[in-house]
Amino acid sequence: MKIISVVGARPNFMKIAPFIRAIEQHNQTCANEEKSYIEHLLVHTGQHYDVRMSESFFQALGIPAPDINLEIGSGSHAEQVGNTMITFEKVLTQEKPDWIVVVGDVNATLACSVTAKKLSIKVCHIEAGLRSGDETMPEEINRLVTDRLSDLLLTPDKLSMENLRKEGVPEEKIRFVGNIMIDTLERNRSQSAALDINRIIQSNRLTDALPHNDKEETPATSLLESGSNPYAILTMHRPSNVDKKEILAPILNFLTEEVAADMPVIWPIHPRTQKMLQQFDLWDKATACKNLILLHPIGYHEMLRLNMSATIMLTDSGGLQEECCVLGTPCLTLRWNTERPVTLKEHGGASVLVGNNINRIREEYQTALRAGRIPQRPELWDGNTANRCVEAIVNYPG
Incomplete structure (x- = not known):
């Protein structure tokens, strides 16, 4: 199985780091447990191009250098989305992955999910189902479109699951996995x-x-x-x-x-x-x-x-x-x-x-x-979300 995961801006980095580690752990055990080996590529669209806001996060969180950097840079929403789609399509045509994994709600999330679906490549959205109800926010548009196109929607909480059900997403596409951001918090x-x-x-x-x-x-x-x-x-x-x-x-x-x-x-x-x-x-x-x-x-x-x-x-x-x-x-x-x-x-x-x-x-x-301080831990915000994400992809019936 070949997976390309995509990051575009700093909020993505904390979410992709545990996912990459979970793939590495999966590959270490797949030979003995008859699980399929995952070939993984990391694509960075370069939406955040400031060193303090990008490269330092890769280093601090132990994220391997991107296999491919699209170097999209700044621009309007339309420029970022359009340039990402044009460049990312070439990557998909060359690499021919089985899955594209997108996280969060940045422009790269939208652009890469649309591009993948046009090439009939399966899309998994980590952090699916989040809704503000405010369509004046660019991120809300990114969330809505990405979730509509995704084959596998991995939600951080049960409120997000209900959002997807209300929108008519088939139950078999939805998996409650918890919050992958908390994996990074607990590890660090x-x-x-x-x-x-x-x-x-x-x-x-x-x-x-x-x-x-x-x-x-x-x-x-x-x-x-x-x-x-x-x-x-x-x-x-x-x-x-x-x-x-x-x-x-x-x-x-x-x-x-x-x-x-x-x-x-x-x-x-x-x-x-x-x-x-x-x-x-x-x-x-x-x-x-x-x-x-x-x-x-x-x-x-x-x-x-x-x-x-x-x-x-x-x-x-x-x-x-x-x-x-x-x-x-x-x-x-x-x-x-x-x-x-x-x-x-x-x-x-x-x-x-x-x-x-x-x-x-x-x-x-x-x-x-x-x-004062009152810590709370919603269900499945336990530091093990990334492993559940990988399991959901590996065990996807399609």
Whole structure:
């Protein structure tokens, strides 16, 4: 059996790493257990082309170098999807795989599933069935189309299974396997716990952009030395939060005037967000706040370490919602909807939707501080999802 798995952007990397290891484990046992050997190729479309946001993740997570890199790079959604389809079709024509495995909901997920189906190649979607109900999100379109085309839909939770059933997906195509992101979390938990928070800050800080720093130790850094002081983490990159000044400016004001007054705020800043802060003349305000610790985009282990001890997380990232659920970090999700409702408080998780309304953010922020950490583990979020994914493909009846 020949499988090509596809990654396109950083959220995919944490999901494909355990899948590759599960294939290697399968191949080690297949000779004795009469299981079919899997020939595996990894294709990276190159949707994330920044070294800090791509290559470093491959190295940190032990993902082998891609067998093929399509080097698509940046561009509009249509450009990325179109260029990926054109280039990926040539790969499929040459390699003739039995399966294409796509993960998540990035443009590569959509483009490669469409291309494969046009060539009558079976498609498996890991993380199938997630729905936000918001078709203004490009990711939602990617999820809908990919799931409609897939032959095997591997879901992270039972809510996702129900979404697929409501859409008329035949039962025999659906398998509940759990959350493959948690495989990566559990495998890397000990390594991350050993990291020093201040060293993470010192190694990644945007010192050249901080006029108040001048390479001296700041009060915020000193507060973190004991490892027991409170701090907040922020990640924010979605256009709905950063592309309009009338939305971004109040969020920045809340962070600098209220959250940073309570505790240091560690902000690994996305290039898009930094660009918009500068464009809107907000960058000086961000850098002037001594309790706002601006970092370059950081690696998986560093972010996991920060999340482990954080007092609160503010984010518009879906993956961090999931990690906060298992780690118990109170999470304010800066979105009006989520494709991961299992992570919300009403389903036993640690996250609450606050959108970008400052009054709601402020209210839930105070509530979260009082609640503290309450770890939760949804069904099959046990670190063994990748093995179930491989078994589902190997045992597929078609």
